[in-house]
Amino acid sequence: MTRFPPEPSGYLHVGHIKASMLNYHYAKMYGGKMILRFDDTNPITEKLEFVENIQTDLKTLEIVPDKVSYSSDFFKEIQDYCRKLIQDGNAYADDTPADKMKEERDVGTESKCRAFTVEENLKHFEDMLAGRTTTFCIRAKLNMQNPVKCLRDPVFYRCKQEPHHRTGSTYKAYPTYDLTVPIVDSLEGVTHALRTVEYRDRNALYEWVQKVLNLRTSKIYDFSKLNLVSTVLSKRKLKWFVENGHVDGWNDPRFPTVQGIMRKGMTVEALKEFMLEQGPSRNTSLMEWDKIWANNKQIIDPIAPRYTCIGKDTACKLIIENVSVATEARSQPLHPKNPAVGSKAVIYGRECYIERDDAQDIQEGEKITMMKWGNVVITKKVAEGSNFTLWGNLDEADKDFKKTKKVTWIAADPATTVEIKLVEYDHLITKAKIEETDDVEKLVNKNSRFE
Numbered sequence: 001m002t003r004f005p006p007e008p009s010g011y012l013h014v015g016h017i018k019a020s021m022l023n024y025h026y027a028k029m030y031g032g033k034m035i036l037r038f039d040d041t042n043p044i045t046e047k048l049e050f051v052e053n054i055q056t057d058l059k060t061l062e063i064v065p066d067k068v069s070y071s072s073d074f075f076k077e078i079q080d081y082c083r084k085l086i087q088d089g090n091a092y093a094d095d096t097p098a099d100k101m102k103e104e105r106d107v108g109t110e111s112k113c114r115a116f117t118v119e120e121n122l123k124h125f126e127d128m129l130a131g132r133t134t135t136f137c138i139r140a141k142l143n144m145q146n147p148v149k150c151l152r153d154p155v156f157y158r159c160k161q162e163p164h165h166r167t168g169s170t171y172k173a174y175p176t177y178d179l180t181v182p183i184v185d186s187l188e189g190v191t192h193a194l195r196t197v198e199y200r201d202r203n204a205l206y207e208w209v210q211k212v213l214n215l216r217t218s219k220i221y222d223f224s225k226l227n228l229v230s231t232v233l234s235k236r237k238l239k240w241f242v243e244n245g246h247v248d249g250w251n252d253p254r255f256p257t258v259q260g261i262m263r264k265g266m267t268v269e270a271l272k273e274f275m276l277e278q279g280p281s282r283n284t285s286l287m288e289w290d291k292i293w294a295n296n297k298q299i300i301d302p303i304a305p306r307y308t309c310i311g312k313d314t315a316c317k318l319i320i321e322n323v324s325v326a327t328e329a330r331s332q333p334l335h336p337k338n339p340a341v342g343s344k345a346v347i348y349g350r351e352c353y354i355e356r357d358d359a360q361d362i363q364e365g366e367k368i369t370m371m372k373w374g375n376v377v378i379t380k381k382v383a384e385g386s387n388f389t390l391w392g393n394l395d396e397a398d399k400d401f402k403k404t405k406k407v408t409w410i411a412a413d414p415a416t417t418v419e420i421k422l423v424e425y426d427h428l429i430t431k432a433k434i435e436e437t438d439d440v441e442k443l444v445n446k447n448s449r450f451e
């Protein structure tokens, strides 16, 4: 039994694709099951919109959880376990102001609140739950000299007055990740808790919680976080782009979200190949998008239909004088090597458009090849401003294409020509390797969309 535990505070990004695919495919490889658990212990950042889109995105990724649950389903149990921790002297209430607590943690000073009796601690905890206090928190009673600072009496419960998207205003205090996850993993029967290496320092805490609460244990396995060049992978930071209008929405093709990259033409198969290739390795590296897109190209190249277009602003006319019909539709394969892709109607006509770059190079008297049509001998070329108009004669019997210039064309037929927009995207930020301390607001690429 594995689990994928996103916090519903944003849409899934490519890092979550790695985590969800590893959890899912490893479970399936060994005949196991995977739980999708919304880790909703912070009412301030969570929303139903995110819950719904995370489920949609997993469906897109062909991940079908065996069970869907919420950490908030277990708030009652977690409270009881927290009472037990307090009763056993493993946790205490603390109202040290946040900055002082940080300072004490930094230097390794014990909080004065460590001296409270069990009864006092329990009273403060009940006051927190009922909303009678907002200044207390519950902390694990560990070792304030632990060289690993996140293990110096970490916070297990904190007051939050904001309503929760599922439990409303029932609770005024919420358990933290560090307390919630080992309890819920155990209660839900998780055998293998796969998580990213940045939690490694906290593995000891996870094991401690399960041990002192006499819970069935789970085995932690950690794997490296996925990092990609010039890519922000943090729901909080991605949300900033959405809220400040730097993208069209969470599904913007420049976004590393599931919805963004699928819109840009990614396939689930390519993602799966890439993620499983990374596997459970713990080596953190900065990956290139090129690798994922190259996988994708291998998958779509044999099946993607082919179409032809000519730049509207750079189109030059070529009039083929010995073609009498104005237009004529002929059937052509959609893919040069794969007939299964089907066929398309291509319009052939007396007047065609070719690209200016081609027109520029063509000389009067030259023989050129109109792709998928035949050779044309150019009889006349006239320059008008920066554009050209050419005239020529087609010889379909001439099959000698060896030395001719190959020219892409479309019929200049307003009735059948479709106008399309091609959009190209650049990275959203201007720095390849983003550090945790970087202020992304200063790294926004203001020019990342080209039409």
Ligand code: ATP
Binding pocket: 004, 005, 006, 007, 008, 014, 015, 016, 018, 019, 020, 194, 195, 196, 224, 225, 226, 227, 233, 234, 235, 236
């Ligand atoms: P974010 O900073 O984007 O909010 P998170 O780690 O806080 O990321 P969660 O919703 O808590 O996001 O994550 C759900 C799961 O996805 C966790 O198990 C987490 O380890 C994993 N995960 C998040 N980012 C990455 C990443 N870049 N590579 C691999 N796994 C990731």
Ligand code: MG
Binding pocket: 007
């Ligand atoms: Mg998070």
